[in-house]
Amino acid sequence: MAVSGPAGGANAGDDLLASYGDLARRAAIAALPTRAPRKPLYDVLAGYLARGGKGLRPSLCIATCRALGGPVEAALPLAVSIELLHSSLLVHDDIEDESTMRRGRPTLHVEYGVPLALNAGDALAILAAQQVAEAARTFGRDGAEALRAFHRAAQNAVEGQAMELGWRRSGLEDVDESDYMELVLKKTAHYTTILPLRFGALAARGHLPEPGSLDTFGFYLGALFQVRDDLLNLWPGPNGIGKERGEDITEGKPTLLTIHLRRHIPPHLHDRFLQVLGCGPAGRSDADIEWVIRLMERFGSRRHALMCAAGLSGAALASFQDAFAGVPPSDDLDFVGGLVERLGTEQ
Amino acid sequence: MTTPDPPPIAAEAVAWVRAVAEPIARRLAGDHLAESAASKGRRTSATGAPNRPQEGSHVPRAKVHVLLDLLLDLADAATRFGIDVAVDLVKVGRAIFMGATSGDSARSAVLSLGQAAAGEAVSGTLDLANTTIELHDSVRLRCGGLVGEGNERIPSSRIDVEPRQLDVQPGARTSVTVTVRVPPRARRGGYTGVLEVVGRPEVYALVSLEVL
Numbered sequence: 001m002a003v004s005g006p007a008g009g010a011n012a013g014d015d016l017l018a019s020y021g022d023l024a025r026r027a028a029i030a031a032l033p034t035r036a037p038r039k040p041l042y043d044v045l046a047g048y049l050a051r052g053g054k055g056l057r058p059s060l061c062i063a064t065c066r067a068l069g070g071p072v073e074a075a076l077p078l079a080v081s082i083e084l085l086h087s088s089l090l091v092h093d094d095i096e097d098e099s100t101m102r103r104g105r106p107t108l109h110v111e112y113g114v115p116l117a118l119n120a121g122d123a124l125a126i127l128a129a130q131q132v133a134e135a136a137r138t139f140g141r142d143g144a145e146a147l148r149a150f151h152r153a154a155q156n157a158v159e160g161q162a163m164e165l166g167w168r169r170s171g172l173e174d175v176d177e178s179d180y181m182e183l184v185l186k187k188t189a190h191y192t193t194i195l196p197l198r199f200g201a202l203a204a205r206g207h208l209p210e211p212g213s214l215d216t217f218g219f220y221l222g223a224l225f226q227v228r229d230d231l232l233n234l235w236p237g238p239n240g241i242g243k244e245r246g247e248d249i250t251e252g253k254p255t256l257l258t259i260h261l262r263r264h265i266p267p268h269l270h271d272r273f274l275q276v277l278g279c280g281p282a283g284r285s286d287a288d289i290e291w292v293i294r295l296m297e298r299f300g301s302r303r304h305a306l307m308c309a310a311g312l313s314g315a316a317l318a319s320f321q322d323a324f325a326g327v328p329p330s331d332d333l334d335f336v337g338g339l340v341e342r343l344g345t346e347q
Numbered sequence: 348m349t350t351p352d353p354p355p356i357a358a359e360a361v362a363w364v365r366a367v368a369e370p371i372a373r374r375l376a377g378d379h380l381a382e383s384a385a386s387k388g389r390r391t392s393a394t395g396a397p398n399r400p401q402e403g404s405h406v407p408r409a410k411v412h413v414l415l416d417l418l419l420d421l422a423d424a425a426t427r428f429g430i431d432v433a434v435d436l437v438k439v440g441r442a443i444f445m446g447a448t449s450g451d452s453a454r455s456a457v458l459s460l461g462q463a464a465a466g467e468a469v470s471g472t473l474d475l476a477n478t479t480i481e482l483h484d485s486v487r488l489r490c491g492g493l494v495g496e497g498n499e500r501i502p503s504s505r506i507d508v509e510p511r512q513l514d515v516q517p518g519a520r521t522s523v524t525v526t527v528r529v530p531p532r533a534r535r536g537g538y539t540g541v542l543e544v545v546g547r548p549e550v551y552a553l554v555s556l557e558v559l
Contacts (some may be wrong), residue, residue, distance in 0.1 A: 023539050027496075315369070
């Protein structure tokens with residue numbers, strides 16, 4: 001008998017995302033040590049984790065586990081480790097980018113100062129690794145695989161960040177779209193989608209998709225997520241973005257939009273564009289940002305990014321079907337596959 | 348009346364993926380095979396020394412071809428009908444499901460019971476629907492308890508599911524009431540658990556509660 005979850009579409013997916021995300025967030029806060037130092041460390045971490053966010057990464061981990069027949073409890077510690085790693089990277093990224101807003105509130109270094117924020121980010125990374133190590137003990141032989149997957153994702157994330165910081169210093173000179181996709185794989189896909197999918201499959205410990213096909217799906221889904229994030233930074237949806245519009249421009253970030261415009265902008269506008277690109281928060285001007293956004297619309301950069309997102313959606317759908325072939329229908333499987341539609345239509 | 352040509356976005360998008368993204372996806376899958384070979388080598392080496400990964404491992408050609416064929420099919424469908432058609436490909440049929448009927452989460456698999464103080468009882472209602480032409484008889488429901496912060500638990504003995512066993516006629520929808528009797532000494536905070544059909548773990552609903 002074919003069985004599936006409710007035909008709730010986006011609403012059911014929203015509920016599942018909210019529920020799993022909330023579960024992982026609460027579990028992450030519960031996993032914090034209860035000893036001192038509280039005020040300068042663990043209270044800071046608890047407050048930061050409680051800010052929320054969509055919880056996409058832990059939700060993908062839990063939903064993958066459930067879709068493959070595993071229980072929530074098996075995936076939860078791994079989902080928590082992903083959320084802690086993500087939070088750690090965000091805290092440090094915000095310092096490196098001099099960002100002022102995160103999840104609708106001041107960034108941690110703005111609220112508490114750089115020294116406390118740096119230390120908090122370190123603590124989150126250590127706690128994330130501890131979570132994986134503790135969970136791995138219960139996985140038998142797969143425990144080593146869980147540790148390898150975590151370290152691979154974390155290492156790729158910091159390598160990707162280093163690549164991006166280096167390119168930003170050079171004003172994106174000689175950076176093309178293939179370089180950008182390599183960056184997306186390292187900085188975003190490895191820990192945002194590939195790791196949650198792998199962790200979910202490991203936690204299920206039953207019918208496991210072929211890991212190569214799971215990674216392929218994770219890459220396309222992660223790339224779609226990043227392109228959509230790049231678009232939302234300049235053309236926010238109705239829910240806003242929780243940070244300042246156009247930060248990607250003032251930070252000089254490589255995106256499909258900035259790379260495309262750099263290649264297609266007429267020579268007489270080139271110098272001014274480079275001045276705005278990467279000017280940092282001190283040189284930020286809303287008028288300059290609006291000017292760049294208009295250029296991106298005029299010279300087809302936005303259309304190009306949307307086209308790329310459509311292509312990545314198709315590739316993600318095809319690889320999803322490949323990775324999850326033969327898996328019985330369920331709400332969780334709908335949620336995992338539905339992420340393609342969700343990310344592909346939110347621009 | 349003539350139908351306007353759809354925008355040529357699909358073919359262009361597929362070409363872009365093939366040129367820019369697919370080489371990375373292929374390498375990633377190949378990396379996994381090499382990693383897997385190395386891992387197996389470490390496990391099976393008779394000498395105890397780790398084996399070297401196989402050089403030049405690649406994703407099987409057949410798998411790449413299947414992926415390319417699917418992409419071409421998607422491109423063709425998207426060119427004719429728009430990209431939404433591709434999205435429909437992953438939508439699947441359904442037979443029996445649970446969905447909340449109370450609160451804001453109607454027809455979802457999440458039952459939010461709202462807030463309750465320690466010692467109080469709180470209830471919510473779910474639908475169990477059978478959209479097949481078969482009778483689903485003796486369907487039994489189970490909730491293993493709710494878990495909160497710091498591994499705080501509300502045990503299954505404090506959770507009543509009524510009816511706990513039921514028959515669902517073809518095409519019928521039956522209401523199920525979940526009542527949680529919050530223990531007098533329960534700690535404040537959020538609690539979450541799973542209500543599932545015994546023997547059918549894919550049919551379930553999440554149950555959440557905030558203890559004040």
